[in-house]
Amino acid sequence: MAGLAESGSNPDVNLLYDINGLAKDAPRWFDRGVEFVGEYGLLIAMALLVVGCWWAVRRRGGEDAAPSVAAVIWAPLAAAIAVLVNVPIRGFVARPRPFVDHRDxxxxxxxxxxxxxxxxHATLTTAVAVGLFVAHRKFGLVGIGLALVEGFCRVYMGVHYPTDVIGGFALGTAVALLLSPLAMLLLTPLTKAVEGSARVGGLIRARGAALTGEEAVITGAQVERPEDRDLAA
Structure with a gap:
């Protein structure tokens, strides 16, 4: 792969120059903005998106509250695992940064x-986005959009080839989806146990969120029946 990087005739290098060339013509303030967004800003945005998704699914309540929160928890865990998986991949491929071979x-x-x-960066943001998509489609789609912007920024900044980013998209997606069944199997009982706790149950379901009759029996909640209201009157 390093050999491909040395040739300017392959599509990967051509696309690198096309995207990075935009930075040469852009105002310096715009480049500084892309630098912050691509290095830190989108990672912060993904973290806020995870928090927002958790807040949304716990307020929604219902019988899917515990599995949905488990899926939200899985999103950042998937990102961490994907980045760890990338460590040996990077060492094995040993591809230099694009600016090493292309000094212009x-x-x-x-x-x-x-x-x-x-x-x-592409691996992490994609894993979070795909993990969130399992929990909440709208938040997941926003995350996928942010991951695509992250990938563009990394090439624009001159620190990655387009195929580095595409590889990150593939790795993040693979880890988030392939390990999701096992993660849900382990995390869902945990979130259900937390949901039944009087002290920390609000982490899974907001107060006032709807409880079905069956859920009320499982969690020990009391459901007011019509005849109870008549007796009270």
Missing amino acids: LDVLVSGKTDYSFVSD
């Missing part, structure tokens, strides 16, 4: 000395 690139971030394939 406009590099917006300095100090990158590790290998290029696969992009950690």
